[in-house]
Amino acid sequence: MSGQQINPDDALYVDMFIAKNSQTMTFIRSSYSAILGLAAGTLGLTNWSGFIFYFVGSAFLSVLIFALKTKGSPSLYFRQPLDVFTEGVLGGLLSYILFWTLLYGIIHIYD
Amino acid sequence: MGAWTVIQERQAMLLDPAIRDWVLLPIMVVMILVGVVRHHITVLLNGTPKKADLKSARETKGLQRGAVLRAYGSHLPEHAFEARKAYITDAFEKGTYLKDPKGGNKPKGNVMQDPAYVEGMMDGMKKNMMNIVPQTVIMGWINFFFSGFVLIKLPFPLTIRFKSMLQRGIETQDMDVTWVSSLSWYFLNLFGLQSVFTLLLGSGHAADAMRDMQAMSTMGMGAATNPQMGPTGQPQDMHKIFLSEKENIELTEHEWGLENVEIRLLVKYGKLPRSILEDQKKAKAVGNASSSSSSSAASSHVASSTSPSQATMAAAAAAASASKKKGRRQA
Numbered sequence: 403m404s405g406q407q408i409n410p411d412d413a414l415y416v417d418m419f420i421a422k423n424s425q426t427m428t429f430i431r432s433s434y435s436a437i438l439g440l441a442a443g444t445l446g447l448t449n450w451s452g453f454i455f456y457f458v459g460s461a462f463l464s465v466l467i468f469a470l471k472t473k474g475s476p477s478l479y480f481r482q483p484l485d486v487f488t489e490g491v492l493g494g495l496l497s498y499i500l501f502w503t504l505l506y507g508i509i510h511i512y513d
Numbered sequence: 514m515g516a517w518t519v520i521q522e523r524q525a526m527l528l529d530p531a532i533r534d535w536v537l538l539p540i541m542v543v544m545i546l547v548g549v550v551r552h553h554i555t556v557l558l559n560g561t562p563k564k565a566d567l568k569s570a571r572e573t574k575g576l577q578r579g580a581v582l583r584a585y586g587s588h589l590p591e592h593a594f595e596a597r598k599a600y601i602t603d604a605f606e607k608g609t610y611l612k613d614p615k616g617g618n619k620p621k622g623n624v625m626q627d628p629a630y631v632e633g634m635m636d637g638m639k640k641n642m643m644n645i646v647p648q649t650v651i652m653g654w655i656n657f658f659f660s661g662f663v664l665i666k667l668p669f670p671l672t673i674r675f676k677s678m679l680q681r682g683i684e685t686q687d688m689d690v691t692w693v694s695s696l697s698w699y700f701l702n703l704f705g706l707q708s709v710f711t712l713l714l715g716s717g718h719a720a721d722a723m724r725d726m727q728a729m730s731t732m733g734m735g736a737a738t739n740p741q742m743g744p745t746g747q748p749q750d751m752h753k754i755f756l757s758e759k760e761n762i763e764l765t766e767h768e769w770g771l772e773n774v775e776i777r778l779l780v781k782y783g784k785l786p787r788s789i790l791e792d793q794k795k796a797k798a799v800g801n802a803s804s805s806s807s808s809s810a811a812s813s814h815v816a817s818s819t820s821p822s823q824a825t826m827a828a829a830a831a832a833a834s835a836s837k838k839k840g841r842r843q844a
Contacts (some may be wrong), residue, residue, distance in 0.1 A: 429711055429715075432708035433712055435708060437707040442668075446668075447668065448668045450669075451669070452668055454715060468665070493707070494708065496704045496705045496707070497705045497708035500701050500704075500706065502668055503668060503701065504541070504665070506666075506668040508533060508537075512528055512530050512532075513530075
């Protein structure tokens with residue numbers, strides 16, 4: 403904060419709404435990653451295919467959010483427009499692994 | 514040949530379905546339920562947030578005012594900015610906004626006698642206990658009943674380094690790393706159940722595993738909500754904070770947000786070439802001239818190079834003067 407150049411465009415963003423938006427993003431992402439994990443476990447994906455499934459699925463979700471939720475202009479809703487594609491992707495990975503492991507174990511390890 | 518059969522055996526390890534029904538799923542369900550209960554207890558314990566008294570509210574708001582001036586100073590005209598700067602630096606220097614303007618440094622010895630400090634510490638302690646106790650109890654439960662159980666297999670391979678992490682409580686050298694012990698299943702749940710809690714309790718819930726980890730590392734000192742407490746839990750010398758904020762404000766250069774606005778407007782609508790703005794930037798960087806002289810030079814540049822529509826110029830000037838008036842009224 404101190405001393406550095408302050409971008410006058412920052413005034414365009416209301417912190418409360420930015421926080422709300424990123425909360426919504428976290429909500430969507432975490433629900434989605436759990437569901438994706440259930441799908442991957444049911445399909446019995448292993449090794450890299452599971453991780454690729456997750457990242458492809460997340461990219462698909464990002465495109466959906468980009469197209470439907472932000473109507474193609476994410477800079478209206480986020481400070482960094484790229485946040486739409488990156489925010490919460492790695493945070494959801496842990497949930498994904500948990501549910502992937504759970505369903506994979508229940509369906510394919512125990513008979 | 515022998516190694517091959519070992520591998521075969523490893524792959525063909527069978528888990529009793531009873532383990533699934535009585536260990537794997539119960540651990541998960543219990544963790545979810547404990548998380549939900551803890552969320553509600555935390556909400557109950559917090560109740561209504563404690564109201565700050567007038568003096569301390571004034572203290573924090575005074576500090577915030579300095580930060581706001583630094584961040585949004587470009588919206589004010591030069592003279593208004595300077596007036597605020599002079600006023601705020603003076604007030605910060607003298608400690609006008611301090612809770613106790615004449616007190617100066619508090620003697621460190623009687624910190625424990627300050628009821629607000631003790632209360633804040635108890636609050637943090639209570640919250641931390643709320644976080645640590647349930648996790649310890651669940652871990653004890655799993656250790657007591659299920660230690661040494663192999664519960665599940667990860668669907669992806671890991672290096673041997675993860676063996677100690679994933680197979681806690683199982684001392685088997687040759688077992689594949691991907692098999693998960695009961696305690697490690699607990700850790701997987703601890704970190705992976707975030708999304709479930711988000712779904713059940715909404716975002717901003719109080720069943721956060723990451724916070725547990727923090728709580729364990731900073732036991733007893735969770736009073737980060739109190740602005741007077743530093744990260745170490747010691748009350749900070751507010752006057753020092755005010756002085757450093759004052760220095761920051763003194764370093765802030767005023768940059769008038771509407772400077773050259775008429776040129777920027779014309780450039781935006783394509784009446785002027787974009788290169789004009791870059792020229793100005795260069796000129797500013799080289800000459801480091803005062804804002805008034807550079808803007809007058811720029812406007813003469815406009816007049817000489819093209820003939821901009823008079824109406825736009827007039828509109829821009831009107832906007833500038835209007836905002837100047839507004840700034841004065843606020844002062």
